[in-house]
Amino acid sequence: MPEALDQLTTRLRAELGDAAVITDRATLRTYECDGLTAYRAIPGAVVLPSSAFDVQRCVRACRDLGVPFVARGSGTGLSGGAMPHTAGVLIVTAKLNRVIELDIANRRAVLEPGVINAAISAAVAGANLYYAPDPSSQQICSIGGNVAENSGGAHCLKYGFTVHHVTGLEICTPDGDLITIGAGKAAEAPGYDLTGVFIGSEGTLGIATKVYARLLRKPEAVVTMLAAFRTIEEAGAAVAAIIAAGLTPSAAEIMDALAITAAEKAVACNYPAGAGAVLVVESDGPAAEVESEHAAIDALCKENGAFEVRAAADATERAALWRGRKSAFAAVGRISPDYIVQDGVVPRTALATILREIEVLASDAGVRVANVFHAGDGNLHPLVLFDGAVPGALEAAESVSNTILHRCVAHGGSITGEHGVGVEKSPHMTVMFTDDDLESMHLLRCAFDPDGISNPGKVFPTPRLCGEPPRRHASQTQPDAEVVVW
Amino acid sequence: MPEALDQLTTRLRAELGDAAVITDRATLRTYECDGLTAYRAIPGAVVLPSSAFDVQRCVRACRDLGVPFVARGSGTGLSGGAMPHTAGVLIVTAKLNRVIELDIANRRAVLEPGVINAAISAAVAGANLYYAPDPSSQQICSIGGNVAENSGGAHCLKYGFTVHHVTGLEICTPDGDLITIGAGKAAEAPGYDLTGVFIGSEGTLGIATKVYARLLRKPEAVVTMLAAFRTIEEAGAAVAAIIAAGLTPSAAEIMDALAITAAEKAVACNYPAGAGAVLVVESDGPAAEVESEHAAIDALCKENGAFEVRAAADATERAALWRGRKSAFAAVGRISPDYIVQDGVVPRTALATILREIEVLASDAGVRVANVFHAGDGNLHPLVLFDGAVPGALEAAESVSNTILHRCVAHGGSITGEHGVGVEKSPHMTVMFTDDDLESMHLLRCAFDPDGISNPGKVFPTPRLCGEPPRRHASQTQPDAEVVVW
Numbered sequence: 001m002p003e004a005l006d007q008l009t010t011r012l013r014a015e016l017g018d019a020a021v022i023t024d025r026a027t028l029r030t031y032e033c034d035g036l037t038a039y040r041a042i043p044g045a046v047v048l049p050s051s052a053f054d055v056q057r058c059v060r061a062c063r064d065l066g067v068p069f070v071a072r073g074s075g076t077g078l079s080g081g082a083m084p085h086t087a088g089v090l091i092v093t094a095k096l097n098r099v100i101e102l103d104i105a106n107r108r109a110v111l112e113p114g115v116i117n118a119a120i121s122a123a124v125a126g127a128n129l130y131y132a133p134d135p136s137s138q139q140i141c142s143i144g145g146n147v148a149e150n151s152g153g154a155h156c157l158k159y160g161f162t163v164h165h166v167t168g169l170e171i172c173t174p175d176g177d178l179i180t181i182g183a184g185k186a187a188e189a190p191g192y193d194l195t196g197v198f199i200g201s202e203g204t205l206g207i208a209t210k211v212y213a214r215l216l217r218k219p220e221a222v223v224t225m226l227a228a229f230r231t232i233e234e235a236g237a238a239v240a241a242i243i244a245a246g247l248t249p250s251a252a253e254i255m256d257a258l259a260i261t262a263a264e265k266a267v268a269c270n271y272p273a274g275a276g277a278v279l280v281v282e283s284d285g286p287a288a289e290v291e292s293e294h295a296a297i298d299a300l301c302k303e304n305g306a307f308e309v310r311a312a313a314d315a316t317e318r319a320a321l322w323r324g325r326k327s328a329f330a331a332v333g334r335i336s337p338d339y340i341v342q343d344g345v346v347p348r349t350a351l352a353t354i355l356r357e358i359e360v361l362a363s364d365a366g367v368r369v370a371n372v373f374h375a376g377d378g379n380l381h382p383l384v385l386f387d388g389a390v391p392g393a394l395e396a397a398e399s400v401s402n403t404i405l406h407r408c409v410a411h412g413g414s415i416t417g418e419h420g421v422g423v424e425k426s427p428h429m430t431v432m433f434t435d436d437d438l439e440s441m442h443l444l445r446c447a448f449d450p451d452g453i454s455n456p457g458k459v460f461p462t463p464r465l466c467g468e469p470p471r472r473h474a475s476q477t478q479p480d481a482e483v484v485v486w
Numbered sequence: 487m488p489e490a491l492d493q494l495t496t497r498l499r500a501e502l503g504d505a506a507v508i509t510d511r512a513t514l515r516t517y518e519c520d521g522l523t524a525y526r527a528i529p530g531a532v533v534l535p536s537s538a539f540d541v542q543r544c545v546r547a548c549r550d551l552g553v554p555f556v557a558r559g560s561g562t563g564l565s566g567g568a569m570p571h572t573a574g575v576l577i578v579t580a581k582l583n584r585v586i587e588l589d590i591a592n593r594r595a596v597l598e599p600g601v602i603n604a605a606i607s608a609a610v611a612g613a614n615l616y617y618a619p620d621p622s623s624q625q626i627c628s629i630g631g632n633v634a635e636n637s638g639g640a641h642c643l644k645y646g647f648t649v650h651h652v653t654g655l656e657i658c659t660p661d662g663d664l665i666t667i668g669a670g671k672a673a674e675a676p677g678y679d680l681t682g683v684f685i686g687s688e689g690t691l692g693i694a695t696k697v698y699a700r701l702l703r704k705p706e707a708v709v710t711m712l713a714a715f716r717t718i719e720e721a722g723a724a725v726a727a728i729i730a731a732g733l734t735p736s737a738a739e740i741m742d743a744l745a746i747t748a749a750e751k752a753v754a755c756n757y758p759a760g761a762g763a764v765l766v767v768e769s770d771g772p773a774a775e776v777e778s779e780h781a782a783i784d785a786l787c788k789e790n791g792a793f794e795v796r797a798a799a800d801a802t803e804r805a806a807l808w809r810g811r812k813s814a815f816a817a818v819g820r821i822s823p824d825y826i827v828q829d830g831v832v833p834r835t836a837l838a839t840i841l842r843e844i845e846v847l848a849s850d851a852g853v854r855v856a857n858v859f860h861a862g863d864g865n866l867h868p869l870v871l872f873d874g875a876v877p878g879a880l881e882a883a884e885s886v887s888n889t890i891l892h893r894c895v896a897h898g899g900s901i902t903g904e905h906g907v908g909v910e911k912s913p914h915m916t917v918m919f920t921d922d923d924l925e926s927m928h929l930l931r932c933a934f935d936p937d938g939i940s941n942p943g944k945v946f947p948t949p950r951l952c953g954e955p956p957r958r959h960a961s962q963t964q965p966d967a968e969v970v971v972w
Contacts, residue, residue, distance in 0.1 A: 105730065105835045152674075163679065164650075179922045185833045185865065190907045190944065191919065192691075193636075193649065196682030205678075217732030221828045244591065246614070246703030288774035307584045329950050345672050380674065412836070413672045421676045433677065436665045440934070441678050447933035448926070459677065 002087055008031045011065075012047055015057045015060045022046040023311045031072070031090055035137075036080040043084030044071070048167035050095050050378035052112075052170060052178055052209035056415045058091055059207065060176035060334035068453045073114060073145030073209045075136040079422030079457055081202045082147060088453075091207060093144050093383025096237045099123055100210065107215040108167070108185045113208045117151075120213060127217040132159040135418075136326060151201030154325075155282075157376035158250040159216075161418075163199040170210035171198060174449035176321035184212045197444065202420050203289050203455035210485050221293045222250075224318040227279045227301040228272035232256045232371065234305035239375040241300045242281070243348060247293055251282040253417065258335075259328050259370040259383070266331035269324030272308045279306075279375070280325050307468045328372045329383065336368070336385035337399045338394070343419040348378045357407050358382055376428040378406070379417035406431055421459045429461045443464075491530045493520055495552075498533055501543045512928040517558065517576055522621075524565040525909050529570030531555070535725045536581050538598075538656060538664055540694035544577055544695065546662035554939045559600065559631030562623040562825065565908030566816045567635060567688045567944055572852045574939075577693060579630050585609055594653070594700040598696045599630025603637075606699060613860040614967075615701040617643040617777070619906075622812060633694045636686030638904040640811075640924065641768075643862035644736040645702075647904075649685040656696035657684060660935035670698045682929065688906050689941035691934045693883040705770035708736075708781045713765045713795045717859065718742045720791035721763035722838050725861040727786045728767070730832060733779055737768040738862035744821075745814050745856040745869070752817035753811030758794045766811050766863070788834035814858045815869065822871035824880070826887045829905040830894035834864045843893050844868055863902035866894070892917055907945045915947045928952075 007032035013021045032040040044067075049055045056129065068088035075082055080114055084090045085158050088273060093114040101110040104127045109120055117138040120131040134153035135141055141151070147169065152161045159165075168182030168189070182195030198205055229235040235254050242249065263269050272276050279301065283293040294311065301309050332339050336337045346354045355371065362369040362384075372385040386397035405415050405428055413429050415421070415428045429438060436458065446466035448454075457463060499507045501959055501963065508514060511529050518526045530553075535541045541866040547756075548555045554574035561568055565584050579600040587596040590613045595606055603624040605713030606617040620639035627637070633649070633655065638647045645651075668681030684691055715721040721740050728735065743762050749755050765787065787795050798804035818825050832840050837960065841857065849854040854871040868890055874881035891914055892903050899909070901914045915924060915953045924946065932952035944950060 018878075062595075072811045085649075103835075105726075106833050150679075163682070173926065177922045177926075179920070179926050181923070181926070183831075183900060184898065186831045188638075188647070188831050188863075188865070188903050189900050190686075190902045190911070190915070191932055193682045193685065193686055194926060194930070196649070196679045197930075200676075201678055240591075243593075263888075287774045288777055292772055292774050345590050345674050349589075353798050356960065365706055377674075379674070385849075412670065414669060414675050416676045417674050425676070429676070432675075434665070436663050437667070437677075440551070440659065440663075440667070441682060443933040444678055444680070444930060447929040484776050 003043070004067050007043065008061050008065050008067050008089065009045050011041070011061050012058060016047065016049065016054050020048045020054070021049065022048070031084055031092070033076070034072070034077040034080060034082040035080055035305055035426055036422065037081070038079040039083050041084050041086050042314065043090035043368050045117035046090045046092055047139040048092050049096050053211050055172045055207055056176055057162055058089065059172050059174065062089060062453055063174065063176050063451070066451065070455050071144070071148065071203050073142030073148070074116070074137070074140050075142045077145060077149055077420065077422065078343070079416070079420040081420050081422040081455070082145070083423055084458065089286055092136065092406050093142060096209070103166045103185060104129070107463060109213045109215055111143050111211045111213060113142060113211060115143050115146070116129050117141050117143055117146060124215055128218050130218050132165055132216050133162050143211050143213065144208050147199050147211060148201065148203050153251060154251045154374065156302045156418070157252060157374065158248050163196055164197065165214045166199060166211055167214055169198055169208050170194055170345045171206045171208050174451070174454040178209060182212065182321045190317065198283050201323065202422060202459050204459055206454055211243065221287040221290040222284040222318070223296060224280065224282045224312040224321050225294065225309060226271065226321045227306040228275035229277045229305055230307065232272070232277040233352060234353055235279045236355060236375065238279055238301045238304035238306065240348065240351070241304055243376065245296060245300065247296060249281050249293065249297065249376065251278045251280065254278070254326050254371070254373055254375040255328055256371040258368060259332070259372045262323070262331040262335045262370060263324035263328050265431065267323050267325070267327045269320065271324055280321055300325055325372070332370055332383045332385065336387065338386050338388045339389065340381070340384040340397055342382045342388070342401045342404055343416050344380050344382060344405050344413060345409045345417040346378045346380065346413035346415050350411040351375065351378055353409060354411060356378065358404055361400050361403055365396050366395055369400065373416070375417050377417070378413065383420050423458055426459055426461050429459070488530070490571065494547050494551050494553050494575065495531050497547050502535065503532065506536065506540070507709070508534070517561070517570055517578070520558070520561040520563040520566060520568040522569070522908065522910055525569050527570050527572050529911055530573050532576045532578055532830070534578050534581050538658065540660045540940070541577065541693055541695050542662055542664050542863060544575065545658050546688065548575060548939055549660065549662050549937070552606055552923040552937065552939065554942050554971060556632065557630070557689050557716055559628030560602070560623070560626050562627045563631060563635055563908065564829070565906040565910045567762050567906050567908040567941070568631070569909055571942065573577050577715050579628060584591065586766040590615070594895040595699045595701055596616050597634070597697045599628060599697060599701060600896035601629050603627050603629055603632060608841065610701055614704050616704050617699055618651055618702050629697050629699065630694050633685050633697060633824050634687065634689050635906045640737045641741060642904070642944070643860065644734050645739055649682055650701045652681065652685060652697055653685060653700055654698040655681055655691045655694050657694050659692045660937070664695060666697065671797060676957055677708065684768050687944050688908060688944055690931055692940055704923050707773040707776040708768065708770045708777050708804070710766065710768045710798040710807050711780065711783060712757065712807045713767065713790055713792040714761035715763045718763040718841055719838060721765045722841060724765055724790035724792065726834065726837070727781055729788055731782060731786060733782060735767045735779065735862065736770045737766065738860070739766045739811050739816055740764070740857070740859055740861040741811060742857040744854060744909065745809070745818070745858045748817040748821045749810035753813045753815065755806065755813070757810055766807055768907060770837065781874070790822045811858070817868045818856055818871065822873070824872050824874045826865070826872070826883055828868045828870060828871040828887045829902050830866050830891050830899060831865065831896050831903040832864045832897045836899065837861065837864055839895060840893060847889055851882050851886050853882055854884065856863050860903070862938035863903070864899065875917050890892045898944050910946055
């Protein structure tokens with residue numbers, strides 16, 4: 001163990017107690033990756049704080065000794081944001097799982113970062129409230145991890161992301177200060193929107209120690225429909241028609257033929273036979289609104305070629321309709337030994353084009369791609385199938401996967417919709433951002449973390465020291481050159 | 487004229503043309519204040535750029551010569567954010583008023599910063615779309631100014647602020663770089679949410695040169711109601727009951743007896759006689775939803791003591807119901823020679839308490855206070871009346887006004903809801919934020935504007951140089967002290 005790490009664990013054992021500091025190799029190994037299992041690193045040490053002040057003690061020790069730290073919630077992230085640093089400390093928030101306050105009248109919850117996403121809604125269900133963002137991992141992922149990744153979910157089409165539902169934070173800065181940012185329980189706050197910056201910063205600006213979350217009233221009614229189409233183009237056109245009509249369903253998810261095949265094998269979801277694509281679309285809100293939206297969506301699906309449209313009659317049938325969609329990622333494991341889960345975004349109007357491009361790309365490379373996606377907001381999740389035992393197969397799959405991402409950017413989209421940049425996508429940041437754009441983010445990072453100890457090596461494509469002169473001016477000898485990002 | 491300013495205007499005349507640079511004293515004087523007329527300063531020079539590159543040329547000249555700059559849209563701000571710097575340049579965006587692109591299918595508009603707020607909705611009305619944030623000044627205020635101040639409006643209860651409707655920006659940084667931040671026309675973007683930080687930064691991080699705005703479908707139906715109550719407590723209780731029932735009207739505005747008296751004198755709005763308070767509440771959305779919400783709100787108003795509830799039958803009647811509310815600020819000028827417009831926020835649950843406290847404060851000080859407020863989100867606008875000709879009257883009014891603000895913060899609220907900090911409220915920032923909180927904002931500011939040339943003297947309570955060592959650690963000899971902000 002390097003000397004700085006040794007000093008650090010000795011200090012933290014004294015300050016937090018022996019049980020809070022893990023250094024034995026076998027236990028450390030259990031923390032070597034998050035949901036992105038392709039990238040692994042065994043942490044130098046793991047610390048389990050029991051309070052915000054424990055987090056502060058740990059970060060101050062890291063600052064004093066120049067040791068990098070990485071925060072980890074439940075480890076369900078899909079871009080390696082919580083991958084440990086071998087010479088650093090992994091700060092695990094599992095014990096910070098208290099609901100500090102439920103202010104029902106004001107529709108706010110105050111939470112420690114280790115509180116499980118689904119537990120928030122469970123805690124306020126009696127008051128007919130819930131917490132809206134619902135990542136697929138909501139039964140196990142933590143609100144602190146949701147804040148780091150700005151997590152969404154199937155319903156973010158209507159309800160938005162974590163940033164739309166967290167109104168304030170207490171954070172421990174990389175400098176070891178506990179500060180409070182945002183409006184907390186009020187509606188607005190002056191000054192810079194540091195809450196907005198912190199949410200989605202993937203652990204590079206410090207650690208959230210307290211989360212102020214907005215609670216919504218449970219919708220009076222929910223209708224879930226499944227529409228079956230012969231082709232994915234028809235399903236895409238139906239979604240485009242729904243959005244163009246100004247309707248805002250709470251979810252609009254498409255699966256293509258390959259994804260349907262995988263889901264049927266895995267969970268026998270009993271989708272209509274002969275479907276080249278299915279669309280799962282949900283409306284929620286006041287009963288009167290849901291009824292009228294449901295009728296409109298049903299008609300638009302049929303106008304765009306749906307040969308069968310089903311609506312769930314109750315919660316059991318709703319769960320059955322969702323089962324295929326929610327199982328899709330895992331189900332693909334049954335039809336292919338290995339696969340890459342891609343996450344990209346296009347403007348909704350480019351959906352049909354990108355789907356055709358993916359088909360051509362896959363066909364040219366002889367690679368199978370299953371498409372499962374949040375169609376309503378243009379967030380694709382192409383699953384690129386391969387067999388790791390076949391020489392060259394991984395490389396072919398990676399090439400297709402990367403090309404898809406670059407095409408998303410070319411259409412004015414993004415390299416990630418909800419999985420984050422982490423370690424996986426940092427090389428792609430330069431595809432989307434100019435040197436000047438990245439320099440601006442780097443300036444902000446350096447303002448909070450001048451020594452680069454908070455989750456180093458993530459998000460940014462090339463590690464840099466904060467003292468280095470900015471690169472921006474070199475590229476600007478031609479001041480009138482058009483600025484092109486999309 | 488100081489030498490640097492002289493060099494600057496010479497350089498800009500060469501680069502932008504003579505007509506774009508104003509230095510004659512009489513014209514400069516017309517720019518001496520924004521909507522906060524109590525604070526005035528004649529700018530060193532005024533520049534009128536015609537393109538983003540003109541803005542860049544101007545900012546680069548300022549950077550090179552160490553001259554401060556202030557951006558100004560339409561000058562309707564109420565906290566002095568666009569008050570000029572006597573030794574600096576006022577960059578006026580009036581000529582940057584082009585609608586660059588209307589992407590109807592994708593529901594996005596791309597705008598220059600000088601485009602007038604109401605012009606956006608006008609441009610897309612034919613497609614049945616509109617731009618949601620609607621400050622009272624929407625007929626003249628600019629989208630660039632809205633971005634700087636994160637402007638809201640009467641309908642922000644349901645639709646949120648500028649930050650919820652602007653998806654990306656091109657900005658000119660204080661360093662003179664044109665960079666693109668945010669997702670633009672896609673739904674999401676990776677990296678730090680610089681768009682969120684920039685919106686509401688009141689001109690201290692640079693100048694927006696291009697704005698990507700989200701467009702919404704016009705609601706199918708709108709119902710505006712006016713409920714009259716004997717007391718303001720009853721009106722407040724009705725709003726609390728509406729929110730507690732999980733309803734989200736698009737607006738919920740209360741006026742007290744003094745504000746009603748002023749409005750009746752000014753515009754004869756014909757509110758019910760004997761009302762101690764009126765509540766204007768509006769529902770919009772699908773017709774079926776609006777109908778059911780309207781019925782529920784009507785019932786809740788009556789349950790809470792409303793002795794009359796009217797609904798507007800058409801657009802003309804709706805305008806009549808709104809007339810009193812929209813005229814209230816100006817109308818108060820008819821019953822008092824002078825008044826201070828305060829802007830504070832409390833959590834909704836503290837509304838009744840703060841209103842009682844204001845009554846006691848005003849009564850103790852022998853000062854009249856008219857209350858007009860966005861009740862739905864706890865945003866108060868107490869109008870503190872005084873006669874500037876009476877010695878000591880201004881001071882007494884200011885004392886009441888300031889105490890109201892401090893009480894808002896004590897209740898867990900904020901020193902401003904929508905008017906911004908500007909020059910007016912910068913001394914109050916320390917009431918709401920700790921040294922550490924402010925230091926974090928200062929770090930961010932310095933990252934973008936190390937020389938402090940972008941709107942200096944605004945927002946932050948004490949001007950500081952970016953090189954100064956942070957003050958934060960001095961206050962932290964007691965690491966376990968409780969962190970209390972609200």
